[in-house]
Amino acid sequence: MALSPLFHSNLPSLQFVLLVSIFIFSGSLYASDDPHLSLDYYASICPTVFDIIRKEMECEVLSDPRNAALVVRLHFHDCFVQGCDGSVLLDDTITLQGEKKASPNINSLKGFRIIDKIKNKVESECPGIVSCADILTIAARDAVILVGGPYWDVPVGRKDSKTASFELASANIPTADEGLVSIISKFLYQGLSVTDTAALSGAHTIGMARCANFRARISGDFETTSDKGPMSETYLSNLKSICPAAGGGDNNVSAMDNITPNLFDNSYYQILLRGEGLLNSDQELYSSILGIQTKQLVVKYAHDPISFFQQFSDSMVKLGNITNPDSFTNGEVRKNCRFVNT
Known part of the structure; x- marks a missing residue:
């Protein structure tokens, strides 16, 4: 049986390693602790x-x-x-x-x-x-x-x-339906590591997503990654009522973190562990076969909010x-x- 798009990649592992290596090198050219930036830049000229x-x-x-x-x-x-x-x-x-x-x-x-x-x-x-x-x-x-x-x-x-x-x-x-390899490459290009990718994605613990950005996910891979329990089925049913497979509704929205949508916490990662990430780009962090490191980070941040907060601060x-x-x-x-x- 063919793998679903969420688990399938046309890039063999060796190519993925080479891609990452290339972008680690090139990405280092883009991010810097620039000497022009300082904590006290406005201390005397605009202290308030x-x-x-x-x-x-x-x-x-x-x-x-x-x-x-x-x-x-x-x-x-x-x-x-x-x-x-x-x-x-x-x-x-x-x-x-x-x-x-x-x-x-x-x-x-x-x-x-x-x-x-x-x-x-x-x-x-x-x-x-x-x-x-x-x-x-x-x-x-x-x-x-x-x-x-x-x-x-x-x-x-x-x-x-x-x-x-x-x-x-x-x-x-990065876009909502993008695969993990492409997402990581875009972060690496900016000088941001795989760890930064996983931590900064945690910003999706707040905010909303448009139906147009999660329609393909709930119509396809959501059932593949979720545990198919009663709560998961209810959640999926609610999402499909917000975002019909056809007939418009592109601008209808749903919280990316349906547990605590207005609180910045680590529940985003707990949702990914259940396979219920709203966006394909989010669930890829945990479910992609290429996401060995990102999967470990999702598990870590899901169980250790202090580590998530520390890394998110550093990555920001x-x-x-x-x-x-x-x-x-x-x-x-x-x-x-x-x-x-x-």
């Missing part, structure tokens, strides 16, 4: 910036806990294209094609209004000093804390890019330190996060 961002995020998360996931996702999508340079925030203009309409972004990113509000507050206090890229990176950290997640120090000093890349946004960002610092060298030379501090300064 962290307080301002935290207070604004508190208001946003209190008004709707889902806003935390929107900001974290926005940060991730920014850093995977040209580094963490605020390029994802740029609107299309006559002379610039932004990243917002790229296929991984167009129906996925909704946190722009939040960053606009924070930027306006920061500008009123410290005009022309704090980059949109830094605001987004700090806000993502605060978002995680406000829904129960861990703290980490955020190095700052990024500049905003004057460019964006629709092409890189389309190519670099690495993510935030993916730099765009050009922005330090040619970048700016945008007055409006949506447009390059004129």
